[in-house]
Amino acid sequence: MDPAVQLRDLRKHYGGGGQVTALAGISVDFPAGSFTAVMGPSGSGKSTLLHCAAGLDEPTSGTVALVGVPLAGMNETELTRLRREHVAFVFQSYNLMPALTVWQNVTLPALLAGRRPDKEWTRRVIERVGLGERMGHRPGELSGGQQQRVAIARALASRSAVVFADEPTGALDTTTAREVLNLLTQIARMGQTVVMVTHDPVAASYADSALFLVDGQIVRQLPNPTAKAVADELAGLANRPQPGPAPRTSAFQGPAPDGAAFQGAAHRAHAGGQAMAAGFREGTARR
Numbered sequence: 001m002d003p004a005v006q007l008r009d010l011r012k013h014y015g016g017g018g019q020v021t022a023l024a025g026i027s028v029d030f031p032a033g034s035f036t037a038v039m040g041p042s043g044s045g046k047s048t049l050l051h052c053a054a055g056l057d058e059p060t061s062g063t064v065a066l067v068g069v070p071l072a073g074m075n076e077t078e079l080t081r082l083r084r085e086h087v088a089f090v091f092q093s094y095n096l097m098p099a100l101t102v103w104q105n106v107t108l109p110a111l112l113a114g115r116r117p118d119k120e121w122t123r124r125v126i127e128r129v130g131l132g133e134r135m136g137h138r139p140g141e142l143s144g145g146q147q148q149r150v151a152i153a154r155a156l157a158s159r160s161a162v163v164f165a166d167e168p169t170g171a172l173d174t175t176t177a178r179e180v181l182n183l184l185t186q187i188a189r190m191g192q193t194v195v196m197v198t199h200d201p202v203a204a205s206y207a208d209s210a211l212f213l214v215d216g217q218i219v220r221q222l223p224n225p226t227a228k229a230v231a232d233e234l235a236g237l238a239n240r241p242q243p244g245p246a247p248r249t250s251a252f253q254g255p256a257p258d259g260a261a262f263q264g265a266a267h268r269a270h271a272g273g274q275a276m277a278a279g280f281r282e283g284t285a286r287r
């Protein structure tokens with residue numbers, strides 16, 4: 001079975017002369033149903049990795065395959081169609097449709113993809129993000145945090161094969177953040193693939209695996225991460241000698257063989273932080 005996301009020797013340079021190297025040769029598989037936290041210091045390439053993996057940004061070289069489909073050579077329309085069918089985003093900016101209610105916003109991706117929204121799951125997701133009483137409200141009638149939660153619910157309700165999340169709990173209170181992380185854990189258990197960028201070791205502890213980037217390279221993969229192990233790893237990375245070549249790592253092949261992460265992740269930790277959602281954007285432009 002194809003991995004949900006496959007990256008091979010992914011490189012991304014910014015600037016005419018390639019002055020900034022955001023990704024320096026990333027090879028990794030995100031198997032279907034895995035939940036991976038992508039971590040690393042500021043500027044290490046986490047967001048670029050997510051954008052390239054989602055087909056929102058074009059790598060300088062290397063390949064991306066989403067649900068077994070190589071993105072190379074696709075035009076924007078084809079990419080949009082692929083994303084609509086298979087990808088959901090919980091990103092650092094969110095754009096809800098102001099004229100639509102919470103319910104309508106959350107069910108819109110399914111409708112646009114030509115699917116019938118699963119009403120029961122949609123209701124559960126909206127309730128789990130704490131907006132059960134607000135389903136008929138429009139974004140303008142909600143607080144900023146509540147709007148972010150709508151965007152999260154929208155991504156989760158779509159049942160897309162892959163959910164890319166960039167700091168999904170950053171702006172949420174502890175209780176709501178825990179709910180969101182439990183939801184992400186749950187959807188991974190149900191077969192969706194979650195790739196989440198986070199700075200928060202506690203949020204990362206919900207994942208099956210944490211992947212650490214430094215200078216655009218994967219330097220470490222931690223299966224079944226605990227918050228403490230992640231925090232220790234980050235502290236170690238901060239103390240790395242500079243500059244130094246990053247060790248080569250082989251492609252990550254997914255959760256631990258015993259599948260323990262799927263069993264334990266939901267119970268491990270509690271998170272706080274900021275949730276930003278964005279989502280699904282039709283014809284989202286590449287950066």
Ligand SMILES: Nc1ncnc2c1ncn2[C@@H]1O[C@H](COP(=O)(O)OP(=O)(O)OP(=O)(O)O)[C@@H](O)[C@H]1O
Nearest residue numbers: 014015020021022041042043044045046047048049
């Ligand atoms: N559009 C761009 N133009 C030029 N350089 C960019 C662009 N986007 C990102 N970069 C650079 O690429 C590198 C990786 O950036 P990226 O945003 O992926 O890092 P990050 O790990 O997500 O950082 P943070 O944790 O601070 O969000 C950084 O040096 C950044 O300055």
